[in-house]
Amino acid sequence: MDDKKELPKRKELRLKQFDYSSAGAYFITVCVKDRKRILSKIQSPVGVGAHDDPHEGATGSPKIQLTKTGEIIEKYLLSSEMIPGVKIDRYVIMPDHIHAIVLIYPGGSSPQKNGSSRAPTPTNETLPHIVSTFKRLCGKELGRSIFQRGYFEHVIRGREDYETTTKYIIDNPIRWYYDGPDAEVPLPASVTANKKDQNSI
Numbered sequence: 001m002d003d004k005k006e007l008p009k010r011k012e013l014r015l016k017q018f019d020y021s022s023a024g025a026y027f028i029t030v031c032v033k034d035r036k037r038i039l040s041k042i043q044s045p046v047g048v049g050a051h052d053d054p055h056e057g058a059t060g061s062p063k064i065q066l067t068k069t070g071e072i073i074e075k076y077l078l079s080s081e082m083i084p085g086v087k088i089d090r091y092v093i094m095p096d097h098i099h100a101i102v103l104i105y106p107g108g109s110s111p112q113k114n115g116s117s118r119a120p121t122p123t124n125e126t127l128p129h130i131v132s133t134f135k136r137l138c139g140k141e142l143g144r145s146i147f148q149r150g151y152f153e154h155v156i157r158g159r160e161d162y163e164t165t166t167k168y169i170i171d172n173p174i175r176w177y178y179d180g181p182d183a184e185v186p187l188p189a190s191v192t193a194n195k196k197d198q199n200s201i
Contacts, residue, residue, distance in 0.1 A: 024155060025155075025162060026103075027100075027154040027156055028131065028152065029099050030135070030152075031098075033145070033147060035096040039066065039067060039098070040064050041095060042095065044062060061173060062174060062177035073098065086130060087105070088100055092170075092173065095176070099172060
């Protein structure tokens with residue numbers, strides 16, 4: 001009898017029976033290795049003290065200040081739109097991870113400002129290919145790989161799911177400011193409620 005412990009199986013990060021070259025919207029999260037906070041800093045709005053509530057009055061929301069590394073990551077994230085049929089719809093670059101909604105249009109074509117469409121997408125331009133290309137280009141300019149293996153994704157199904165995901169991205173800096181590693185103020189009940197059924201990152 002083999003007494004060796006069976007290693008835990010690595011959790012699949014992507015759906016097995018889903019065509020990633022099909023049209024749709026995808027919510028992706030890419031994390032930095034060891035969750036190092038090298039991409040951005042979450043700052044209080046101008047004129048707001050460390051213990052002030054940025055939701056009060058007209059002070060606005062916490063601000064994201066990209067680091068030099070974060071600026072490079074943003075450049076290559078947006079350059080993904082050079083792939084025909086791909087659009088980065090929403091995104092946020094947090095200190096140690098990135099959230100984005102990636103749209104892939106039918107037949108590899110997406111509407112342009114002049115109403116025309118892009119050329120058809122090659123069959124290998126799937127979501128995993130988009131992410132791996134993004135990581136490779138970032139690593140090439142930075143001179144090192146900074147991201148964890150793989151990525152997390154969620155296939156957005158319907159308008160309600162899209163709106164919930166969009167709000168999650170927009171509210172990410174607020175959650176970090178109140179409830180993140182550097183939080184100095186308590187998280188308001190209204191924001192806490194929005195955390196239900198959401199990922200912790």
